[in-house]
Amino acid sequence: MIEVLSADRCISCDICVEVCPTDVFDRVAGSPPVVARMDDCQSCYQCEAYCPAEAIFVAPMRDPVAEGSSWRDEAHLVATGELGSYRVTLGWRRGASQFVRPSSPGTGAGTSGSGDSTTAPTSRSGP
Ligand code: SF4
Ligand code: SF4
Numbered sequence: 840m841i842e843v844l845s846a847d848r849c850i851s852c853d854i855c856v857e858v859c860p861t862d863v864f865d866r867v868a869g870s871p872p873v874v875a876r877m878d879d880c881q882s883c884y885q886c887e888a889y890c891p892a893e894a895i896f897v898a899p900m901r902d903p904v905a906e907g908s909s910w911r912d913e914a915h916l917v918a919t920g921e922l923g924s925y926r927v928t929l930g931w932r933r934g935a936s937q938f939v940r941p942s943s944p945g946t947g948a949g950t951s952g953s954g955d956s957t958t959a960p961t962s963r964s965g966p
Pocket of ligand 2: 844845848849850851852853854855856871872889890891892893894895
């Protein structure tokens with residue numbers, strides 16, 4: 840499920856609105872889109888992959904993560920390099936960190952240091 844759309848990073852290009860196959864977002868003229876229909880998210884990662892600003896985080900879960908999860912904490916996702924990391928993992932853009940997504944949230948152990956930007960995530964099965 841999509842968990843974070845960072846207003847700080849978003850450049851309001853609306854690419855995520857256009858690529859989402861289930862119409863999760865609503866456009867807002869001159870502002871970041873809003874996640875209007877989260878329940879329709881099918882965790883396909885297309886929005887995270889296509890976002891040029893690495894402003895989106897999609898958790899590898901069928902349902903929303905728990906309140907208070909680090910996967911909803913934008914500051915944590917920025918600090919660990921997880922925000923927008925799916926795009927980096929695909930090799931579409933090298934991010935500031937060479938992050939490999941952990942198998943569960945809250946570990947704070949998101950950076951691999953010597954990782955390869957094309958390395959597949961270790962797990963998408965969730966916590
Ligand atoms: S993960 Fe897929 S379904 Fe969910 S909001 Fe992003 S593009 Fe839409
Ligand atoms: S694709 Fe990224 S930068 Fe563009 S509107 Fe969506 S969240 Fe913002």
